[in-house]
Amino acid sequence: MVRSVVxxxxxxxxxxxxxxxxxxxxxxxVMDGNRRWARQMGFGDPRVGHRYGAEHLDEVLGWCAEAGIRHVTVFVASVDNVRKRDATEVGNLMRMIEDVVAERLRRPASPWQVHLAGRLDVLPDSTRHALKLAEEETRGPGPASHLTIAIGYDGREEIVDAVRSLLSEAGSLDEALRTLTADRIAAHLYTSGSPDPDLVIRTSGERRMSGFLLWQAAYSELYFCDVYWPGFRKVDFLRALRSYAARHRRFGA
Structure with missing residues (x-):
């Protein structure tokens, strides 16, 4: 009781x-540390952490809305997560995404417009369908808050795909080389149309980007938090915002 009041x-x-x-x-x-959190909490099956992590996203989005943050991107799973992890674990994670994340975002009361970033072709059909449905049903005119779900995502593959798409538009290789600019590459990224992130938060104590938004986060402020994602509290979120507010952004200068 005393702890909760404090x-x-x-x-x-x-x-x-x-x-x-x-x-x-x-x-x-980067919502990292779901399985480690489950082990820390004494669950026999660490995969349980994925459900707690998925459900916790709803709460964190509420904090973002309260702070007036209108654009949020979350790293759900990399291409390697989907391709190389145990099939049972991947299947469990995909079900959590379908049953918790995609379903909740489709609620009429949800203020979030869903965008997808990544190689959706590596996902199970049911997961891809659930996410595409959430994207379609939350699309609409007028002001909205925007949530980008990076799933089946790899920052290096994104840049390669962007360059490949740009080259395919050009009438010739000479034309492509002549008109190649950073802005034109950015226009072909999975996240085209979304502003670059100002702040990247990674939970679990890991201090690396793991291929997340390699192009977009070039000038982002980075904040690494030692708690696991399901245990990421509102005070941890507010501390990240406080750290950001105290910094002088130099944008590479």
Whole structure:
């Protein structure tokens, strides 16, 4: 009881300190540590962590909305996650995405417009269908908050695919080389149309990007949090925003 009261007071204090601060327009998150969290909590099957992690996304999106953050990108699974991990574990993860993530985002009350980024062809048919349905049913006119789900994703493959797409548009190789620019490559990325992330948060204590948004995060501020994703608390999120607000962004200068 005392701990929860102290926690609530601290969270309100953090939130008050952010009033008037420059906050990120776009936050990207690597939701890492689901299985390790399950082991830490004493679950016999660490795959249970995937369900807790999927359900926790709903809560974190609520914090983003409360802070006025209108663009969020989450790294759900890489191409290697889908291709190389145990088939039973991958199947469990895909079911969580279908039953929890895609289904909840389709609710009429959800403010999030869904976008997909990655090699959807590596996903099971049912998962691909559920995500595409969420994307289609949340598409609409007018202002909205935007959630990009990076799944079957690899940053290097994304850049290769973008260059390949750009070259296929050109009438000749000479024309392609003459008109090749960074902006034209960016226009062919999976995330085309979305602003680059201002802040990238990775949970679990790992301090690497793991191929996530390699092009888009070139000038992003990075924040590494030592807690596992299902245990990522509102105060952890607010600390990340506080860290961002205290930095002077130099955009590579």
């Amino acid at each position: 926690y609530a007071v601290y969270a309100r204090r953090l939130l008050a300190r952010l009033a008037g601060a420059e906050l990120p327009r776009h936050v990207a998150m």
